[in-house]
Amino acid sequence: MIPDTVIMWEWLAFAIRWLHVITAIAWIGSSFYFIALDLGLQKAPDLPAGAHGEEWQVHGGGFYHIRKYLVAPERMPEHLTWFKWESYSTWLSGAALLAVTYWAGANLFLIDPAKADLAVWQAVAISAGSLAVGWLIYDTLCKSPLGERPTALMLLLFVALVAMGWAYDQVFTGRAALLHLGAFTATIMTANVFLIIMPNQRIVVADLKAGRAPDPKYGKIAKLRSTHNNYLTLPVVFLMLSNHYPLAFASQWNWLIAALIFLMGVTIRHFFNTMHARKGYRWWTWAVTVMLFLGVMWLSSAGLTQDSYEESEARALTPVETRFAEAPGFEEVTQTVIGRCSMCHAREPVWDGIHHAPKGVILETPADVARAAREIYVQAGLTGAMPPANLTSMTLEERRAIIAWFRQVGAFGLAGM
Numbered sequence: 001m002i003p004d005t006v007i008m009w010e011w012l013a014f015a016i017r018w019l020h021v022i023t024a025i026a027w028i029g030s031s032f033y034f035i036a037l038d039l040g041l042q043k044a045p046d047l048p049a050g051a052h053g054e055e056w057q058v059h060g061g062g063f064y065h066i067r068k069y070l071v072a073p074e075r076m077p078e079h080l081t082w083f084k085w086e087s088y089s090t091w092l093s094g095a096a097l098l099a100v101t102y103w104a105g106a107n108l109f110l111i112d113p114a115k116a117d118l119a120v121w122q123a124v125a126i127s128a129g130s131l132a133v134g135w136l137i138y139d140t141l142c143k144s145p146l147g148e149r150p151t152a153l154m155l156l157l158f159v160a161l162v163a164m165g166w167a168y169d170q171v172f173t174g175r176a177a178l179l180h181l182g183a184f185t186a187t188i189m190t191a192n193v194f195l196i197i198m199p200n201q202r203i204v205v206a207d208l209k210a211g212r213a214p215d216p217k218y219g220k221i222a223k224l225r226s227t228h229n230n231y232l233t234l235p236v237v238f239l240m241l242s243n244h245y246p247l248a249f250a251s252q253w254n255w256l257i258a259a260l261i262f263l264m265g266v267t268i269r270h271f272f273n274t275m276h277a278r279k280g281y282r283w284w285t286w287a288v289t290v291m292l293f294l295g296v297m298w299l300s301s302a303g304l305t306q307d308s309y310e311e312s313e314a315r316a317l318t319p320v321e322t323r324f325a326e327a328p329g330f331e332e333v334t335q336t337v338i339g340r341c342s343m344c345h346a347r348e349p350v351w352d353g354i355h356h357a358p359k360g361v362i363l364e365t366p367a368d369v370a371r372a373a374r375e376i377y378v379q380a381g382l383t384g385a386m387p388p389a390n391l392t393s394m395t396l397e398e399r400r401a402i403i404a405w406f407r408q409v410g411a412f413g414l415a416g417m
Contacts, residue, residue, distance in 0.1 A: 004407070010378060013100045020093040024240075027086035028233055034083075035230050039277040041068055050074060071216045076208040084198055091190035094240075098183055102127065102176055107318045108374065109176055116171040126171060127180060131187045134164065138188050139195070142224065150224060157228065161185065161262055165255035174249040175242075175360070181258055182239025185232050192225035230273070234265040246360030247300040257299050260292045267292070317370055320409075325370040329405035334369045336401065337376060340392040377406040 041053025052070035056063060102110045106120045110127065118126070137160065146153040164184055168177035200218035207214040238261045242248040248257055271285040317325060324330065343351045345363035361375060362368045369376065379386040380394065381402035387394060 006374065006378065007382065009100070009104075013097065016093055016097045016100060020090065020097050023086060023089040023093055024237075027090045028237070030083050030086055031229060031233060035226075035273065036276040037066065038068065039273055048073075071219055072204050072208055072214045076205065080205070082198075082201075084193060087190050087193040091186060094183060094186060098127070098179075102179065105374075107320065108371070110172055112171075112173040112176075113316070115169075115173075118171065123172070127176075130164075130168075130180065131184055134184045135187055135191045139191070147221075147224060150227070153224075154228070154231070158259075158262055162255065162259040165258040169255050174251065174254050175246075178239050178242040178249045178254055178258060181255075182236050182242075185236050185239070189229045189232055189236070192229055196225050197222040231266050231269050232262075234268055235262045238265075244359065246356055246358075248296075250356075250360045251300050251302075253299040253302065257296050260296050260299075264289050264292045317367060321367075321370045321373070323409045324373040324406070325366065327405055327408045329401055329408070330366070330370070333376070333402050333405045334366045336394070336398045337363050337369050337380070338365075340387055340394045340398070341380070343392070344387075373406055373409075376402060381406060 037055055040055055042055065044054050047054060047067065050069050050071065050073060052068045054065065054067045056065055058064070103120075103124045106123050111118050111120070111123050138157065141147075141153060141156060141160075146156065161181070161184075165177065165181045168180045168184075172180060200222045203218055204214040235258070239258065248254060251257060267285040267289045271282050274280065274282050341363045343349065344354045345357045345361050347357070347362060347364065349355065349357060361372055363372060363376075381399050384390060384399070
């Protein structure tokens with residue numbers, strides 16, 4: 001039996017997400033390692049000409065002796081390892097996941113008609129175009145005189161990221177807004193590697209091969225971009241995880257939550273960077289981090305937004321959602337879902353210990369059910385994932401009815417869901 005389109009699509013998304021996580025671990029791991037290595041370099045009397053510092057490390061039962069040349073060694077080494085594909089593969093897999101989840105599922109995850117009634121192609125164009133425009137603006141700022149004032153540049157970058165978060169929230173769903181802010185930031189980081197750091201390193205290598213003395217400016221430029229990547233890494237990880245937590249993305253203040261997360265990325269990295277540089281432990285950074293996180297928690301509870309019963313029923317369904325609402329069996333499925341799921345998936349959940357609808361999915365009205373057709377099909381029809389542990393005793397017949405209802409419309413509605 002060949003799996004239906006939805007099953008294959010779900011597994012495709014899972015496989016890409018798995019790849020994205022693996023490559024991100026590799027990129028972040030190597031990035032953090034080299035930042036710590038760079039900050040921990042020590043002077044030694046026997047350093048060769050051009051060497052900036054050295055570090056002795058022990059791992060895996062052996063000792064490693066590492067030296068860094070601030071510009072380049074006197075001659076090209078026979079064996080040279082480049083660190084680039086960790087970054088490239090992370091971005092490429094992330095872009096694929098963005099396309100599979102948010103572009104193909106634009107009507108469900110990307111477009112919010114209450115904010116901007118966009119056609120799918122318009123939403124996708126804004127999504128893709130904003131990533132490219134963001135890099136161009138950032139790169140222009142770095143190449144301006146601000147490049148010689150790293151603190152001022154970092155502050156301006158922070159303002160630009162906050163403004164971009166607000167802008168995304170004006171046109172996309174809250175979930176998509178935070179995810180796109182993460183993609184926007186990650187694009188800057190990977191473009192730094194692909195368009196600045198690696199080309200500069202190739203120039204240095206070419207100079208060495210030609211017997212020329214490399215210009216130190218290329219190392220200085222790469223160092224600035226690498227520092228930005230260092231401080232942006234943790235916020236990007238948060239933003240990529242945020243789509244699983246409605247307390248982060250479903251708040252009307254989600255862009256302010258993102259702003260505080262960017263500041264937390266700075267405070268956390270400052271602690272570790274200072275520690276690795278052997279300049280002591282800046283414990284105050286953790287106090288600031290906790291205060292910022294308390295601010296995040298407060299904003300999330302103060303700004304949760306959702307349709308009322310009346311607004312949900314009054315808001316027009318998309319053509320695909322309408323087909324689900326008109327398909328035979330919809331009334332039966334609606335009764336099942338409301339009876340088995342709405343105690344948790346409600347605007348005001350009544351299940352003990354549940355204060356907000358899981359993942360922001362509301363299932364209290366027929367319109368809610370039509371809008372969440374694909375999720376209901378996957379979570380409660382094809383699998384027994386919902387209700388959790390089948391606590392509300394959804395029967396096998398009810399699950400089969402959900403499957404039959406969804407398949408009447410057909411998985412070809414996938415791109416519109």
